[in-house]
Amino acid sequence: MTLTPDNLFGIHTRALDLWQRRTEVLANNLANADTPGYLARDVDFRKVLAAAGGGADGLPLQTTTAGQIGNAGQAADGLAYRVPSQPSMDGNTVDAQAEQAAFAANGVHYQASLSFITAQIRMLRTAISGGQS
Amino acid sequence: MSLFSIFNVAGSGMAAQSLRLNTVASNLANADSVSSTPEGAYRSREPLFAAVKNAQDSGSNAVGEGVQVLGVTESQAAIPSRYEPGNPLADADGYVYSSNVNPVDELVNMISASRSYQNNVEVMNSPRQLMQKTLDLGK
Numbered sequence: 029m030t031l032t033p034d035n036l037f038g039i040h041t042r043a044l045d046l047w048q049r050r051t052e053v054l055a056n057n058l059a060n061a062d063t064p065g066y067l068a069r070d071v072d073f074r075k076v077l078a079a080a081g082g083g084a085d086g087l088p089l090q091t092t093t094a095g096q097i098g099n100a101g102q103a104a105d106g107l108a109y110r111v112p113s114q115p116s117m118d119g120n121t122v123d124a125q126a127e128q129a130a131f132a133a134n135g136v137h138y139q140a141s142l143s144f145i146t147a148q149i150r151m152l153r154t155a156i157s158g159g160q161s
Numbered sequence: 162m163s164l165f166s167i168f169n170v171a172g173s174g175m176a177a178q179s180l181r182l183n184t185v186a187s188n189l190a191n192a193d194s195v196s197s198t199p200e201g202a203y204r205s206r207e208p209l210f211a212a213v214k215n216a217q218d219s220g221s222n223a224v225g226e227g228v229q230v231l232g233v234t235e236s237q238a239a240i241p242s243r244y245e246p247g248n249p250l251a252d253a254d255g256y257v258y259s260s261n262v263n264p265v266d267e268l269v270n271m272i273s274a275s276r277s278y279q280n281n282v283e284v285m286n287s288p289r290q291l292m293q294k295t296l297d298l299g300k
Contacts, residue, residue, distance in 0.1 A: 044295075048164055049224070051291075055167045055284045056212075056225045059174030061277050062181075063210040063228055107224070124280060135287050142294055149299040
């Protein structure tokens with residue numbers, strides 16, 4: 029077991045990164061709740077997690093000549109537009125209630141990832157001190 | 162990109178909504194203003210919001226950076242005129258021109274703006290706690 033943070037905490041550091049990014053996206057949606065024509069967005073967690081875990085989803089596009097655009101950079105980002113549940117006159121697709129619920133859930137997920145990391149640290153401490161604190 | 166930028170995002174939302182509350186206050190205060198010319202009559206004002214895009218990262222995957230107020234627009238609704246020859250502001254024909262503020266619209270706007278403001282305050286509060294917990298990591 030090498031002690032680089034990535035191996036130590038597993039996927040949780042990446043997950044923390046992702047939750048933080050999602051918090052930002054959702055905060056943007058809520059800030060633009062009254063902006064005409066604004067399209068609400070969200071992070072596709074499954075897609076990003078697959079990219080972070082190394083399991084690429086689907087086949088990469090082959091780029092045979094210079095200047096062709098592959099799909100390598102697209103999968104990792106995973107930002108998608110939300111499908112609106114009810115249309116609004118000004119073209120805004122932010123549903124404040126749904127966004128708030130997602131925001132709250134996102135905070136809990138973030139804390140869950142944090143507690144996984146904390147448990148890992150505690151385990152290491154126990155190993156270092158031999159169980160005497 | 163960090164939890165810090167959420168403060169900017171929520172802050173821009175709060176600034177935009179408070180400007181909206183300001184225009185509502187101005188409109189309601191002037192709801193009964195009269196003028197001697199149609200041009201001089203008070204017109205209902207409303208701010209125009211637009212999303213802020215990240216300057217360096219202009220692709221479709223760029224996360225926005227909050228909301229901005231592009232400007233304040235004036236309502237183009239017709240200015241109502243009233244026949245009040247006794248009014249000191251009346252024109253030669255005895256008409257005064259009042260504002261085109263619709264108080265019902267304004268009250269609805271006010272409720273919507275204050276709810277959105279509260280949402281943004283909530284958005285600012287929760288990352289603050291998350292950051293605190295992250296700082297306490299390993300304790």
